[in-house]
Amino acid sequence: MSYVGQEIEHVDVLVVGGGPVGLIIAYQLARNLPSPHKVKIIEKHPKSAQDNYGRAITLFPRSSExxxxxxxxxxLAQQCFACRQTVNYDKDGNEFPGRGWSFMENMKDTKWDFALVLRQKYQEEIFRQALKRHGVNLDAPFALISIETLDTVGPNGYKVIATVENGVTKVKSTIKCKYLIGADGGSSSVRRAMDIPFDGSSSADKWVRVDGVIETDLPKPRTYCAIESPTHGNVLWAALDHGATRIGYAFTAERQKAYKEFNEEAAVKEAIASVKPFKLSFKQVDWWTIYVVGQRIARSFFAKDCVFLAGDACHTHSSGAAQGMNTGMHDAVNLGWKLSLVLQGLAKPELLYTYESERLPNVQKLINYDKDISRLMTMQLPENWTGDPRADPNEVLGQIMAEAATFSSGLGIYYEPDSVLNITPKTQLSTVQPGQRAPDVTLHKPATFETTRLQAETPNAAKFYIVIFAGDVAKTRPSLAAFSNSAADHSWLFDESLPVSFISILSGPGGPSAYETLGGMPFGRVFYDQTQCAHERYGVNTGTGAVLVLRPDGWVGTVVGLGKGGPGELMHYFSTFLRIGSTARL
Incomplete structure (x- = not known):
């Protein structure tokens, strides 16, 4: 293809797809990359504050974190419906505890201990405005027409040539970029352009979702509710933002026979029938849809060392477990900080391969859960079911939802240990292991003793945090001194250009001066663990202490001892993927 005479736009990253996943990736890059790095995001469909309702609605605790x-x-919290209550009704309208969405009432160990329910329309507007504040606007309507990759161009070079078309003027233009990200949904044009197979299948099952303002005699309408309908499967009843409600039900082959055309009127009629014995009427319908249930996964999330897939572009599933947007958020956050560091020349390009190696196993786990959950919600036992063939699908569904609880909340999602980013220590120094989420804990600031949280003090700015759990300083002072003396021989630890920052957590009520408590200058910012709850939650002995590395995305990277060998182990950890010392920036 010839580009002679064409004006070619050069950007570092082109994001294709202006939904939540694409917006969050673009936001991270715009926020983290200093000038003159450039980020561009395009969307095929017009976007505005008046977008359609519907689509994804729920963020679980880890996504909120x-x-x-x-x-x-x-x-998001300003507009959301914070759902902490669930209820399950059997076919006769009697409460049946322990089934359906009951796991949501036990999502603890986090400030965000609820389902944050806010329709995608409102979430996207918040993300667009945040992106705009960092100087990047969503360009819409622009469609991706083609992608060409240049094999002769090395890492961090302009390896991708994309052709895009203005949806209004139909004028085509060319964009050269270092990396291209496809966050453009299940029918991804990026995935198709790169000829990446989309393995999986669709079932014969169809589900309907209807959003609107309702009147009902259901006793607990402002909840996440399941109704075990004998005709419409396990019916979803979800309280939404702005006083609205979503009703979701299985549109069985039996029900489909009654309609030559299935329109909004029919969707509402079936919704009313699905919640029997309760009464339901719609004062206003905001949105409705019917879709085929299926599970698919892209064979690769990263192609040609320069093209990524994220969100529905690389995995699709039912909305049965409400994981679609949550899984996409995990993709976006995992990729965002890694790409930021590589583009700045702070990390080796090989770091980008950990995106697929970390996300793919978790996506596969979701697909496996979703296959079972989606069948059970349609009152069918799982395909590989080996239990009682007469088992009640509602009972089995409750068991599987409970089994998947920590995965669904996101708080139990982990990345495999003993990889480039997650190195297990030889000695267990903390009960929180590399590859696991770093728990949020209460801390107190020096002098004022104001309460704060670890996650509030470790924002995701594409930076690692070396968190020193100093324990009881009266006992750990020799180890602290040894760590400090050894750190002096590893001056790279204090190179301000590196994406690494220190935090020290001292066990005890705190004194007038951290300097005096420690007998010298502390490492980084200091916080007090007044009741030892932080040390206890991390399983760190206050008599010995420990050093944990928190990744930019809030997972633990490694744990080292608070002593002479600690800085050397940190050196080993960071040198595997960061550019340190003389290897410097690109």
């Missing part, structure tokens, strides 16, 4: 560390969660 990640967005909190990006400075976005408070804006």
């Amino acid at each position: 990640m967005l909190d560390q990006l400075g976005l969660a408070d804006s």
Whole structure:
């Protein structure tokens, strides 16, 4: 293809897809990359504050935590419906505890201990405005027409040539970029352009979702509710933002026979039938849809060392477990900080391969859960079911939802240890292991003793945090001194250009001066663990202490001892993927 005479736009990253996943990736890059790095995001469909309702609605605690560390969660909380209560009704309208969404009432160990329910329309507007504040606007409507990759161009070079078309003027233009990200949904044009197979299948099952303002005699309408309908499967009843409600039900082959055309009127009629014995009427319908249930996964999330897939572009599943947007958020956050560091020349390009190696196993786990959950919600036992063939699908569904609880909340999602980013220590120094989420804990600031949280003090700015759990300083002072003396021989630890920052957590009530408590200058910012709850939650002995590395995305990277060998182990950890010392910046 010839580009002679064409004006070619050069950007570092082109993000294709202006939904939540694409917006969050673009936001991280715009926020983390200093000038003159450039980020561009395009969307095929027009976007505005008046977008359609519907689509994804729920963020679970780990997603909220990640967005909190990006400075976005408070804006979501301003508009959301914070759902902490669930209820399950059997076919006769009697409460049946322990089934359905009951796991949501036990999502603890986090400030965000609820389902943050806010329709995608409102979430996207918040993300667009945040992105705009960092100088990047969503360009829409622009469609991706083609992708060409240049094999002769090395890492961090302009390896991708994309052709895009203005949806209004139909004028085509060319963009050269170092990396291209496809966050453009299940029918991804990026995935198709790169000829990446999309393995999986669709079932014969169809589900309907209807959002609107309702009147009902259901006793607990402002909850996440399941109704065990004999005709419409396990019916979803979800309280939404702005006083609205979502009703979701299985549209069985039996029900489909009654309609030559299935329109909004029919969707509402079936919704009313699905919640029997309760009464339901719609004062207003905001949105409705019907879709085929299926599970698919891209064979690769990263192609040609320069093209990524994220969100629905690389995995699709039912909305049965409400994981679609949450899984996409995990993709976006995992990729965002890694790409930021590589583009700045702070990390080796090989770091980008950990995106697929970390996300793919978790996506596969979700697909496996979703296959079972989606069948059970349609009152069918799982395909590989070996239990009682007469088992009640509602009972089995409750068991599987409970089994998947920590995965669904996101708080139990982990990345495999003993990889480049997650190195297990030879001696267990903390009960929180590399590859696991770093728990949020209460801390107190020096002097004022104001309460704060670890996650609030470790924002995701594409930076690692070396967190020194100093324990009881009266006992750990020799180890602290040894660590300090050894650190002096590893001056790279204090190179301000490196994406690494220190935090020290001292066990005890705190004194007038951290300097005097420690007998010298502390490492980084200091906080007090007044009741030892932080040390206890991390399983760190206050008599010995420990040093944990927190990744930018809030997972633990490694744990080292508080002593002479600690700085050397940190050197070993960081040197595997960061550019340190003379290897410097690109």
